[in-house]
Amino acid sequence: MRNKQLFAVLAAAVLSAAVLSGCSSKDKETSKKETTTLTISAAASLTDVTKDIAKKYxxxxxxxxxxxxxGSSGALQTQIExxxxxxxxxSAAQKQMDALSKKNLVNKKSRVELLENKLVxxxxxxxKTSIKSFEDLAKSSVKKVALGEPKAVPVGQYSExxxxxxxxxxxxxxxxxxxxxxxxxxxxVESGEVDCGVVYMTDAKISDKITVVCEAPKKAADPVIYPVAVLQDSKHKDxxxxxxxxxxxxxxxxLFESYGFQRVK
Structure with a gap:
């Protein structure tokens, strides 16, 4: 009788150990998954919407x-290089992505032209300004115009x-x-340090301290396209x-559209 009881106790112990071992293995697997971190270099104009996306993801x-x-797409490009x-x-422009692609720093198959923005x-x-159009910025009454630095900042390149x-x-x-x-x-522009400035529609939408005068004239504005791609040296490609x-x-x-972006047609 005692042998039977002892056998039952041992069997229960073995089963318990197996269950705990299984749980431990699962915990280890879960722990490994939780350590996966994706580093994403994103144009400054994507700040607000990507914070919402991160919560959903x-x-x-x-x-x-x-x-x-x-940061600016140009600065991020340099960091990657x-x-x-x-x-x-x-990126907020194809120029920076193209430069990285030519150096084989991005996975070309992963690239997608994801979004379109507008210049305003x-x-x-x-x-109290009388500014009504982009052409008005050439008038002597306009003293200070805020622009992105054109060598590294896409909004500055588009503006120029x-x-x-x-x-x-x-x-x-x-x-x-x-x-x-x-x-x-x-x-x-919000602080009044300048008479006016040129930004993306999405940036203008998040501020209640500015007034949008107009969009850039279609005859003079190039499409503002945002490409996205996986980097060639990513340690977490999948x-x-x-x-x-x-x-x-x-x-x-x-969600992007709710922030003022448009789908690329």
Whole structure:
């Protein structure tokens, strides 16, 4: 009888150990999944919407952490070229993505032209200015114009393209204050440090301290396209591609649209 009882106790102990071992293995697997971090270099104009996307993705993929690094697309491009460990690049212009692609730093198959934005002219909310159009910025009454630095900041490149086509670029350069990214341009206009500035529609939508004067004239404005791609040296290519695919879903594209972006047609 005692032998039977002893056998039962031993059997229970073995079964318990097996269950605990199984749980331990699962816990280890879960722990490993939780350590997966995707580093994403994203244009400054994507700051607000990507914070919302990160919250949604955490619910969908709790074992993946999204670490966003924001800045001008040109500065982010330079960081990647200098060896920064990045999994995904979300640029505000094709120029920077093209440059990385030529150096084989991005996975070309993963690239997608994800979004479109609009260029707008803004003034401080309480401004008494008579500015009504991009052409008005050439007038002597306009003293300070905030623009993105054209060598590294896409919004500055797009802006200069508009002024070039309108034939007033030289006059604008004389009164330009150049910001390190589009958010700095927005801040200068909000504070009234400048008469006006050129930002993206999405940046203008998040501020109640400015007034949108108009969109850039279609005859002079190039399409503002946002490409996204997985980096060639990403250590988490599968997870990175999965996130890029997630950005293309109807749910997330609608979220982008709520912030003022448009789907690429």
């Amino acid at each position: 955490k619910e969908k993929e709790p074992h993946v952490k999204l670490n966003f690094s924001y 200098e060896g920064a460990e990045v999994d995904i690049f979300m 002219l803004i003034v401080p909310k309480d401004s 393209g508009v002024f070039q086509k309108l034939g007033i670029l030289d006059k604008i350069k004389e009164k330009a204050n150049y910001g390190s990214d589009v958010r700095q341009v927005l801040t200068w 997870e990175a591609q999965k996130f890029v695919d997630y950005l293309k879903t109807d749910e997330i594209l609608k």
